[in-house]
Amino acid sequence: MSKPKVKVAFFDFASCEGCQIELTNLGDTVFLGLLEHIEIVEFREVMKETTSQRIDIAFIEGSFTREADRPRLESIRARANVVVAYGSCAATGGINALKNHQTDYREFVYGKDAEMPHLDSFQAQPISAAIQVDLAIPGCPIDQAEFARIVSDVLHGKAPTVPNYPVCVECKLRETVCRYQSGDHCLGLVARAGCGAPCPADGVPCEACRGMVDSPNQPALLQVLMEKGGLSQLRAETKSRLWTARFRNEE
Amino acid sequence: MKTYFLPQHELPSFVSTLLQTTRVIGPVAKKHKFVFARLASADELRLDYDVTILPPKKAIFPQTQPLLKFSPEGYEDVGTPQPQILFGVHFYDVKALDMLDEFFTDGHADRRYLDNREATTIVASSIQHINERAFFASVGADVKPRGHDAFLTAIEGGYVYEILTDKGEALIKHGSFRAATGDEVSSAYAANAEALDKCPQHIYHSTREIGRRVRAAFGRDEVWDELAEKCFSCGTCNTTCPTCYCFDVQDKWNLDQASGVRERTWDGCLLDDFARVSLGEGATDNFREKAAQRFRHRVMRKTSYLNEKLGGPACVGCGRCAIGCVPDIADPVRIINRIMEG
Numbered sequence: 001m002s003k004p005k006v007k008v009a010f011f012d013f014a015s016c017e018g019c020q021i022e023l024t025n026l027g028d029t030v031f032l033g034l035l036e037h038i039e040i041v042e043f044r045e046v047m048k049e050t051t052s053q054r055i056d057i058a059f060i061e062g063s064f065t066r067e068a069d070r071p072r073l074e075s076i077r078a079r080a081n082v083v084v085a086y087g088s089c090a091a092t093g094g095i096n097a098l099k100n101h102q103t104d105y106r107e108f109v110y111g112k113d114a115e116m117p118h119l120d121s122f123q124a125q126p127i128s129a130a131i132q133v134d135l136a137i138p139g140c141p142i143d144q145a146e147f148a149r150i151v152s153d154v155l156h157g158k159a160p161t162v163p164n165y166p167v168c169v170e171c172k173l174r175e176t177v178c179r180y181q182s183g184d185h186c187l188g189l190v191a192r193a194g195c196g197a198p199c200p201a202d203g204v205p206c207e208a209c210r211g212m213v214d215s216p217n218q219p220a221l222l223q224v225l226m227e228k229g230g231l232s233q234l235r236a237e238t239k240s241r242l243w244t245a246r247f248r249n250e251e
Numbered sequence: 252m253k254t255y256f257l258p259q260h261e262l263p264s265f266v267s268t269l270l271q272t273t274r275v276i277g278p279v280a281k282k283h284k285f286v287f288a289r290l291a292s293a294d295e296l297r298l299d300y301d302v303t304i305l306p307p308k309k310a311i312f313p314q315t316q317p318l319l320k321f322s323p324e325g326y327e328d329v330g331t332p333q334p335q336i337l338f339g340v341h342f343y344d345v346k347a348l349d350m351l352d353e354f355f356t357d358g359h360a361d362r363r364y365l366d367n368r369e370a371t372t373i374v375a376s377s378i379q380h381i382n383e384r385a386f387f388a389s390v391g392a393d394v395k396p397r398g399h400d401a402f403l404t405a406i407e408g409g410y411v412y413e414i415l416t417d418k419g420e421a422l423i424k425h426g427s428f429r430a431a432t433g434d435e436v437s438s439a440y441a442a443n444a445e446a447l448d449k450c451p452q453h454i455y456h457s458t459r460e461i462g463r464r465v466r467a468a469f470g471r472d473e474v475w476d477e478l479a480e481k482c483f484s485c486g487t488c489n490t491t492c493p494t495c496y497c498f499d500v501q502d503k504w505n506l507d508q509a510s511g512v513r514e515r516t517w518d519g520c521l522l523d524d525f526a527r528v529s530l531g532e533g534a535t536d537n538f539r540e541k542a543a544q545r546f547r548h549r550v551m552r553k554t555s556y557l558n559e560k561l562g563g564p565a566c567v568g569c570g571r572c573a574i575g576c577v578p579d580i581a582d583p584v585r586i587i588n589r590i591m592e593g
Binding site: 029033034037149164166169172216221224228 | 284304481486504574577
């Protein structure tokens with residue numbers, strides 16, 4: 001009963017491509033196992049072939065930062081049955097959105113080359129700012145198990161979902177001692193879960209690398225970061241911009 | 252009912268002997284907190300714990316539990332549970348397990364829960380240290396713990412071991428027990444009474460009065476908006492609660508995309524999407540969309556809705572929700588007092 005394999009392609013925009021690299025970290029068993037069911041038709045990290053044909057699932061990494069990228073995104077959308085924003089840059093703007101709060105980044109990073117035309121970019125945005133996205137898988141990088149589950153769901157025609165509850169849920173289920181009960185701060189209260197909460201379990205506050213839940217209580221977050229986490233008002237306000245710059249209320 | 256005495260220095264060898272044949276789950280230290288965990292050795296056991304992060308229900312109703320395995324050939328059971336001893340359970344958690352026994356039996360008998368429950372021997376223990384947020388002495392005080400098989404009380408020089416069931420009696424052959432003297436039994440009684448006397452937080456109204464007044468406050472949106480203003484909908488008050496029993500069921504496919512496992516995982520009514528339901532054709536609706544509605548629902552469940560079924564509130568005063576809530580808005584003592592003040 002061999003069904004035709006699902007055609008899968010990977011594309012990248014403004015990103016480190018680490019989420020694609022993370023896929024190659026799935027290991028032989030899982031990666032080759034998935035290849036029984038999917039056919040990868042474009043994936044710059046592992047093959048040189050590209051495709052201009054119809055795609056079943058397009059995984060797009062990276063944020064939308066240049067008008068010049070819009071036609072390419074639109075072309076992918078037109079050819080793909082399912083478009084998945086793959087990783088935090090594509091899903092939320094991710095770490096790139098830090099630039100949205102800066103003005104001197106071109107000179108700072110590129111010095112004398114700052115005026116090169118390919119650096120002509122605007123605010124970092126999720127790819128949903130340019131095209132319709134069917135599903136966003138956040139994470140910096142993406143979670144391997146979540147990726148495998150979502151591929152399964154698509155293969156079986158089940159609507160894939162990512163959690164819309166905070167990281168606190170996953171910390172509690174594994175009985176991690178709360179950072180706030182160790183005199184620390186943490187963004188897990190508003191951070192989108194799905195990672196399994198590895199950072200607080202290792203004694204590191206959650207930085208919300210998967211962005212925030214749909215309805216984060218930001219006023220309460222500021223208050224607990226100051227009152228329970230011991231942060232100054234400025235630090236409480238800028239805290240978490242690393243991955244959630246696009247979520248923050250302040251300009 | 253028989254009562255025995257185990258000298259202090261004999262406890263480790265008793266627990267070690269149990270460990271040799273049976274899975275024993277007891278309180279152990281985790282940083283400056285405590286958790287119930289499978290004991291690898293007797294010296295990990297910390298009967299001086301105040302309260303654990305998660306309640307011991309996880310040994311019977313695990314955070315994630317496989318329900319069945321499926322394949323193109325059909326489905327199969329996930330196996331029968333192995334016997335286990337839940338050692339060192341405080342009385343409030345025994346009361347909570349009694350409530351779960353009721354929830355998982357009433358209407359539909361939940362075999363996954365009941366099989367695990369049947370395979371478990373519960374040795375309750377006295378409370379040696381009391382958490383500052385505990386209010387177990389004044390909530391549902393008429394409801395007594397029933398589901399344990401034995402009760403171990405720390406007194407000067409050792410432990411009084413009170414037997415309540417055959418399962419509890421079956422354990423004494425593994426330790427150097429002797430019959431307890433009248434004085435030892437009196438000391439145990441006094442130690443348990445002292446734990447109630449020293450319980451720091453209090454609810455001063457009767458279960459009936461609280462249930463009535465909380466229900467009457469259902470439509471007072473300004474009260475619920477005020478109480479839930481800082482709520483993150485993180486569900487910590489659910490996930491740490493010993494009487495919460497809601498779960499979500501998901502199918503997970505194996506790599507072959509043909510077989511898989513059906514699992515259930517704890518859910519919580521404070522979570523944003525808990526009450527999101529399908530309207531068909533991809534549409535959904537959330538019938539408790541606001542955090543204040545979800546916050547109110549939990550309070551109703553714990554103080555009112557289940558009282559007739561349980562003979563008391565669905566709360567045992569362990570204080571875990573108060574301890575775990577970062578903005579500190581989940582404490583039933585404060586919520587009830589706020590509502591009772593009008």
